Amino acid sequence: MAAPHxxxxxxxxxxxxxTVIEVSGAEKVFANGTRALEPIDLGIRQGxxxxxxxxxxxxxxxxxKMIANLLEPSSGDIRWWGKGFDHVGEDGxxxxxxxxxxxxxxxxxxxxxxRLPLDLAGAERKLADARVDQALALxxxxxxxxxxxxxxxxxxxxxASIARALVTEPNVLLMDEPFGALDEITRNKLxxxxxxxxxxxxxxxxxxxxxxxxxxxxxxRVVVMAARPGRIMREVKIDAPYxxxxxxxxxxxxxxxxxxxxxLLAEASAAGAVED
Amino acid sequence: MxxxxxxxxxxxxxxxxxxxxxxxxxxxxxxxxxxxxxxxxSLVATTLVQDWWLLFSSxxxxxKVTFFAFFLSxxxxxxxxxxxxxxxxxxxSFFPYxxxxxxxPIVAIAPLIIIWAKDTNTALVICATLVGLFPIISNTVLGLxxxxxxxxxxxxxxxxxxxxxLVRLRIPSAAPYFFGGLRISSGLSLIGAVVAEFVAGTGGxxxxxxxxxxQAGFQLNIPRLFAALFLITITGVLLFLLMVxxxxxxLGGWHESELVPEA
Ligand SMILES: Nc1ncnc2c1ncn2[C@@H]1O[C@H](COP(=O)(O)OP(=O)(O)OP(=O)(O)O)[C@@H](O)[C@H]1O
Ligand SMILES: [Mg+2]
Numbered sequence: 404m405a406a407p408h409x410x411x412x413x414x415x416x417x418x419x420x421x422t423v424i425e426v427s428g429a430e431k432v433f434a435n436g437t438r439a440l441e442p443i444d445l446g447i448r449q450g451x452x453x454x455x456x457x458x459x460x461x462x463x464x465x466x467x468k469m470i471a472n473l474l475e476p477s478s479g480d481i482r483w484w485g486k487g488f489d490h491v492g493e494d495g496x497x498x499x500x501x502x503x504x505x506x507x508x509x510x511x512x513x514x515x516x517x518r519l520p521l522d523l524a525g526a527e528r529k530l531a532d533a534r535v536d537q538a539l540a541l542x543x544x545x546x547x548x549x550x551x552x553x554x555x556x557x558x559x560x561x562x563a564s565i566a567r568a569l570v571t572e573p574n575v576l577l578m579d580e581p582f583g584a585l586d587e588i589t590r591n592k593l594x595x596x597x598x599x600x601x602x603x604x605x606x607x608x609x610x611x612x613x614x615x616x617x618x619x620x621x622x623x624r625v626v627v628m629a630a631r632p633g634r635i636m637r638e639v640k641i642d643a644p645y646x647x648x649x650x651x652x653x654x655x656x657x658x659x660x661x662x663x664x665x666x667l668l669a670e671a672s673a674a675g676a677v678e679d
Numbered sequence: 680m681x682x683x684x685x686x687x688x689x690x691x692x693x694x695x696x697x698x699x700x701x702x703x704x705x706x707x708x709x710x711x712x713x714x715x716x717x718x719x720x721s722l723v724a725t726t727l728v729q730d731w732w733l734l735f736s737s738x739x740x741x742x743k744v745t746f747f748a749f750f751l752s753x754x755x756x757x758x759x760x761x762x763x764x765x766x767x768x769x770x771x772s773f774f775p776y777x778x779x780x781x782x783x784p785i786v787a788i789a790p791l792i793i794i795w796a797k798d799t800n801t802a803l804v805i806c807a808t809l810v811g812l813f814p815i816i817s818n819t820v821l822g823l824x825x826x827x828x829x830x831x832x833x834x835x836x837x838x839x840x841x842x843x844x845l846v847r848l849r850i851p852s853a854a855p856y857f858f859g860g861l862r863i864s865s866g867l868s869l870i871g872a873v874v875a876e877f878v879a880g881t882g883g884x885x886x887x888x889x890x891x892x893x894q895a896g897f898q899l900n901i902p903r904l905f906a907a908l909f910l911i912t913i914t915g916v917l918l919f920l921l922m923v924x925x926x927x928x929x930l931g932g933w934h935e936s937e938l939v940p941e942a
Binding site: 471473492499500502504506508509510519520522523524551553 | 827829830832833834835836837838839843847848851854933934935
């Protein structure tokens with residue numbers, strides 16, 4: 404099959420007004436002296452699917468946690484919708500974090516797990532249950548709402564975790580190697596579903612991965628990072644049209660991007676190694 | 680498979696018991712061991728029936744002390760654990776004293792407690808509580824702290840209040856540890872009660888099972904001594920089984936320790 408015909412990108416690049424998250428000169432030095440990140444500048448615009456790609460230890464998780472306000476930058480600044488983190492959570496400014504492992508409560512059913520953010524916010528029971536049903540349908544877990552996490556496969560647990568993220572109807576999804584622990588077939592399936600969801604719901608996603616193929620398949624823009632100290636080495640725009648599907652994976656274009664990133668990544672790893 | 684293994688789990692220990700008891704019976708008969716040294720199991724059983732009222736009322740006295748002490752251990756232990764996890768400073772300052780509870784032999788301090796307490800029963804309950812308290816404190820503290828850090832982050836990101844964190848995260852996380860503590864503590868409360876009765880000795884008013892054992896020993900009524908011992912043991916086992924059932928009831932749905940391996 405040939406590459407799919409061009410469809411308009413849901414993103415108009417370069418519009419400053421559409422900046423959702425602005426990282427300016429944010430640097431991270433841990434208490435033990437580890438310089439995890441050099442001052443980083445990164446603007447994330449509405450509707451982008453950004454992937455942070457880089458060798459282990461280059462500070463991808465650190466950067467993502469700072470964006471999620473789970474870590475404070477040592478110096479520099481991060482703005483969310485042009486404001487401080489206090490305003491995050493207001494309507495249209497919702498941000499959720501999806502962890503590497505599903506992080507479900509073993510004592511609660513899938514429904515209980517997915518409903519948690521609404522329960523914590525004190526949402527009304529009926530309304531919450533309706534939203535949970537929607538979220539479960541989106542990830543294809545409707546039939547498993549009463550199952551316990553241990554009764555689900557790894558992929559299904561991850562779906563439940565994503566449903567829990569979606570139930571608050573977020574605008575920005577931050578994902579740290581969410582499918583890293585899964586086999587390739589399951590991972591490809593979840594990548595496709597995530598991408599469709601992003602396209603349909605006009606989400607903004609910041610995604611961390613080790614996989615070049617995952618990065619090319621998903622992203623509007625790949626941020627390649629290098630280690631020691633962690634820094635942004637290059638940004639690569641993936642100018643392939645959406646919606647993307649299996650045909651894209653086997654296209655010439657895909658292979659080209661993968662090759663470019665492979666070279667960059669090798670360079671990034673070497674750059675880190677020299678300073679060892 | 681599941682039914683089979685359940686049956687085996689029951690049949691095997693019972694079988695071992697029957698064989699050991701038969702052997703005991705046989706050896707006592709074969710060597711003509713006098714009953715004031717080692718009575719035959721059959722004689723112990725007859726004594727148990729003959730002295731039933733005496734023994735049973737003593738058992739009841741000991742059980743009352745045990746249950747009361749166990750109840751106090753659970754209530755106080757849980758409260759203390761909750762206090763400890765509120766702040767590291769509190770835990771650092773007081774945990775060593777909780778350990779003191781654990782390492783001080785109860786026989787050594789029981790006489791003091793008996794002197795200080797108004798009546799013997801109170802003294803017995805205090806002693807047994809001291810013995811049963813520590814496992815509840817240490818297990819519950821460990822449980823309340825053993826929270827999945829990812830879940831904790833999730834709660835924080837959802838702006839959960841401390842109370843929500845406690846009820847929806849810390850308490851369920853602590854439950855398996857707490858029930859582990861219950862199992863240990865229930866047995867220890869019984870032991871504490873019996874030991875304290877021993878120390879209180881014949882002066883004790885309540886006449887619990889330990890009193891019966893002491894008396895039987897003085898009178899060389901060894902079959903009754905064995906019968907009393909048997910009652911204590913069986914009570915300990917029943918208490919343990921009760922705690923196992925309780926734990927299964929509470930955690931059966933989700934915790935690994937209670938999952939039946941599927942065939
Ligand atoms: N809490 C911490 N204290 C001290 N150093 C830390 C801490 N967390 C991370 N680091 C260090 O910061 C650097 C970046 O870590 P980070 O976890 O962000 O890397 P990463 O790119 O996510 O790696 P991976 O791909 O292996 O997940 C590493 O050198 C790590 O050892
Ligand atoms: Mg990481």
